[in-house]
Amino acid sequence: MKRRDFLKLSGSMCLLFPFSSCTVLSRELPPDIKITRVVGFDLYCPRNKIAGKNAVRDVHGSRARDQMIRVYTNAGIDGIGHCRANEKAVAQILGKSLKNLYDVEQNKMTGALGTGTMALWDLAGKVLGKPTYNLLGGKGSTKVPVYDGSVYFADLLPQYQNNWQDRFREEIDMGIKIGHRAFKVKIGRGFKWMPWKAGYARDKEVLKVIRQHAGPEILIGVDSNNGYTLEKAKQLLLDLPDYNFAFMEEMFDEQVEQCLEFKDFIKTHNWKTLVADGEGGKEVQFYKPFINAGAIDVCQADMRQFGFEGIMAVAALCKEKNVLVAPHNWGSLIGYYMQLHIGRAITNFYRAEQDPVTTDVIIADGYTIKNGFATIPGTPGFGFRINENKFASDVKVRFDSKI
Numbered sequence: 001m002k003r004r005d006f007l008k009l010s011g012s013m014c015l016l017f018p019f020s021s022c023t024v025l026s027r028e029l030p031p032d033i034k035i036t037r038v039v040g041f042d043l044y045c046p047r048n049k050i051a052g053k054n055a056v057r058d059v060h061g062s063r064a065r066d067q068m069i070r071v072y073t074n075a076g077i078d079g080i081g082h083c084r085a086n087e088k089a090v091a092q093i094l095g096k097s098l099k100n101l102y103d104v105e106q107n108k109m110t111g112a113l114g115t116g117t118m119a120l121w122d123l124a125g126k127v128l129g130k131p132t133y134n135l136l137g138g139k140g141s142t143k144v145p146v147y148d149g150s151v152y153f154a155d156l157l158p159q160y161q162n163n164w165q166d167r168f169r170e171e172i173d174m175g176i177k178i179g180h181r182a183f184k185v186k187i188g189r190g191f192k193w194m195p196w197k198a199g200y201a202r203d204k205e206v207l208k209v210i211r212q213h214a215g216p217e218i219l220i221g222v223d224s225n226n227g228y229t230l231e232k233a234k235q236l237l238l239d240l241p242d243y244n245f246a247f248m249e250e251m252f253d254e255q256v257e258q259c260l261e262f263k264d265f266i267k268t269h270n271w272k273t274l275v276a277d278g279e280g281g282k283e284v285q286f287y288k289p290f291i292n293a294g295a296i297d298v299c300q301a302d303m304r305q306f307g308f309e310g311i312m313a314v315a316a317l318c319k320e321k322n323v324l325v326a327p328h329n330w331g332s333l334i335g336y337y338m339q340l341h342i343g344r345a346i347t348n349f350y351r352a353e354q355d356p357v358t359t360d361v362i363i364a365d366g367y368t369i370k371n372g373f374a375t376i377p378g379t380p381g382f383g384f385r386i387n388e389n390k391f392a393s394d395v396k397v398r399f400d401s402k403i
Contacts, residue, residue, distance in 0.1 A: 029099035029127055037072040037402035038090045040083070041395040045333045045357035048174060052152040055188025055227030060152065064331040064357045068395075070386075071119045072402075073098065077126050080362070080384060081118025082304055082334045087399040089113065094403050098123055107136070108309045115307030118338060118382075125381030132382055133344035136308060143373040144343030147182035147219070148175035149330060149353040155206065156193060168206060169213045178356060181372030182219035182246065185210060187236075188227025200232070204239060211243060219372075221247035221276070230258045234265055237273070247274040247298060254278070259295035274298050274350075279328035281305075284313050291321050298350050303327035303335040308342070315346045326350035333357045337364065340376050361390045 043066040051060035069083040069090060083090070092112035093101065101111045102124055109117035109124075125132045133140070151171055155164030175183055185207060190199025211220060222245060228236070233251035237243075252258060254277045266273050276298035281287055282305065290296050301314045306327075315325045325348055329335040332355065339352035352374065363385040366377025377383040 028104075029097075029102055029124060031097050031099045033073050033075045033077070033098045033127060035071055035093050035096050035098065036074050037400070038094065039070045039072075039400050040087060040090060040398040041068050041070070042066070042398060043068050043334070043359060043361060043395055045359045047150070048356045048358070049150070049171065050157065051150055051355075052154050052157045053193060054152055054186045054223075055191040055193075055225040057225075059157070060331070064333065064355060066332050066334045067116075067398075068334065069113075069116070069119050071123060073123065075127070077123060079119040079121075079123030079126065079381060080386065081116070081120070081122050081382070082307075082332070082338065083113055083116025083119060084304075085113045085116050087401055090399070091401050094401060098127065108312075115305065115310055117307055117309065118334070121308060122381035122384070127380075129380050131341070131344075131376070131378050131380060133341040133376065136312060136341060136345035138345060139347050140342075140344045140349055142344070143375055144340050144349065144352055145182070145372060146180065146340075146352045146354055146369055146374045147184055147221070147372075148178070148180040148356065149184040149223075150175070150355055151183055151185045151210070153186060153189060153193070155202065156189070164206075165209050168209050172210055172214050172218075175356070176214075176218075178354075179369030179371065180354070181217070182221070182351060183210070183214070184221045184223050184247075184249065184353070186225070187222050188224035191224070191227030200236075204236070207240065207243065216244070219246040221245060221249060222251075223249040224251050226250050226253050228252050230262060233262060237266070237269070237271065241269070241271075245271070245273040247276045249276040249298075249300065250279065251275075254280075254290070254296075256289050256293050256295045259290065260293060263295065263297070274324070276300055276326065284310060284317070287314055287317060291317050291323050294321060294323070296323060298324045298326050300326055300328040303329045303338050303342075304332060308338070311342055312345070315342070315348060319346070319348050322348075324348050324350035326353065329353040330355050333359060333362075337367065337382060340367070340374055341382070343374075344376055359390075359394075361387055361394050363387055 046063045072078045089112045109120045121132045154167045160167040187203040190196035274297035278300045343349040
């Protein structure tokens with residue numbers, strides 16, 4: 001079926017049956033739309049600054065990379081999305097009908113792409129004329145809360161060592177200019193890069209500079225990348241009792257009993273700080289003990305590790321126990337957009353994490369940030385447009401498989 005013929009048919013049907021019939025039709029993908037070509041490529045995106053060290057890793061650099069695929073069909077419609085599957089795996093979906101890859105009853109994509117199904121969701125949304133978040137559930141808020149997760153150890157970069165206080169002020173201003181009203185600040189300098197006592201003192205100095213500059217209305221969370229212990233995490237709260245931390249992420253190696261003790265400690269002191277953890281999990285089962293025990297307030301399963309199907313499964317478990325979901329996302333522009341559609345799809349979403357990177361290859365009209373909230377366009381799929389000239393010149397093609 002040609003794309004123009006399919007769109008003409010679907011448009012005519014919606015004019016005749018504008019409500020329930022179209023809703024039913026929208027869940028049925030035409031069986032004759034088949035995948036004819038898949039291009040695997042790396043998308044490199046520059047950051048708005050150099051991201052420094054965290055507690056465990058060295059300088060993160062000035063750009064990020066997304067492993068991507070672009071999926072073409074015989075209907076003239078193509079989809080784009082994150083995918084780590086190799087050429088051999090991707091070749092298994094060539095010639096397949098999109099309808100046969102979409103499990104309507106389970107509301108998930110199947111096939112050989114593993115968790116890298118984003119391009120298929122993009123295709124399905126375009127074919128059905130719906131944004132991806134509607135296919136995923138469409139029950140979330142129309143505006144999704146976000147935060148800037150890019151405040152790393154700028155004070156340990158040589159160019160800022162003598163004026164690191166001003167640099168942190170600049171970085172907060174950069175985030176506020178983008179539209180953020182919430183930040184995640186990396187701490188844990190004493191785990192690897194400084195003697196513990198000096199590193200802990202610097203952590204507190206940095207936090208004080210940021211709070212004083214940002215003001216009391218800006219939300220600030222911290223992430224130690226497991227560079228603290230339970231007792232040291234408690235001490236930070238005691239030393240900064242009026243800081244009003246929004247959340248504390250990966251403060252120590254996650255263990256159910258320690259997380260419960262930390263939550264009880266916070267509750268005893270009447271702080272509102274949320275306990276967040278879970279970015280290191282590799283499968284859904286990992287989170288069940290933490291969720292069932294109520295050991296965390298925010299589950300941070302990684303967005304690209306789990307993909308849409310995995311995050312939706314984790315979110316369903318969390319929903320039963322009143323746990324919030326904030327997928328971990330770092331080093332990824334595309335992962336940020338994925339989070340936003342999760343945020344529009346579910347009701348227990350906390351915040352989307354942005355690593356402020358950009359690209360000229362993908363044009364994302366309708367995605368904005370204002371006063372700490374992101375808007376997501378209602379255009380079909382993810383609503384991306386491709387700058388074909390930039391696609392041809394700027395992406396690094398890994399493979400090009402076709403029928």
